[in-house]
Amino acid sequence: MLWRASSWSQRLSAWLAGDDPSPSATLQHEEQALRIVAALDRLPEAQREALMLQHWHGWSLAQIAEHLQRTPAAVAGLLKRGLQQMREQM
Numbered sequence: 001m002l003w004r005a006s007s008w009s010q011r012l013s014a015w016l017a018g019d020d021p022s023p024s025a026t027l028q029h030e031e032q033a034l035r036i037v038a039a040l041d042r043l044p045e046a047q048r049e050a051l052m053l054q055h056w057h058g059w060s061l062a063q064i065a066e067h068l069q070r071t072p073a074a075v076a077g078l079l080k081r082g083l084q085q086m087r088e089q090m
Contacts, residue, residue, distance in 0.1 A: 039089040047082030050075055 040048050046068065053059040053067065061079075065072045 035090055036086075039086040042089060043082050043085055046070075047078045047085070050078040051082045051086075054079060 040051065043051070050064055050068065053064045054061075059067070061072045061075055065075045068075060068078075070078075
């Protein structure tokens with residue numbers, strides 16, 4: 001199941017802001033961010049771009065499809081495979 005961009009970005013913002021300013025919490029947040037970046041970096045370029053456009057920029061499936069010059073169904077496949085690979089890596 002794909003995350004909704006707005007709720008996902010809200011969770012990411014809350015996570016990055018963090019309620020606990022302790023050094024260990026800060027370190028945990030930084031380590032998680034590095035794992036996310038590393039997992040994204042290992043994805044094929046089209047999957048990475050589709051995920052970034054949807055989850056970080058809030059683009060719709062139609063907007064991503066137009067930008068990548070692919071069908072919405074093809075973009076949905078990129079997103080699904082990208083998320084699956086990231087989950088397996090993390």
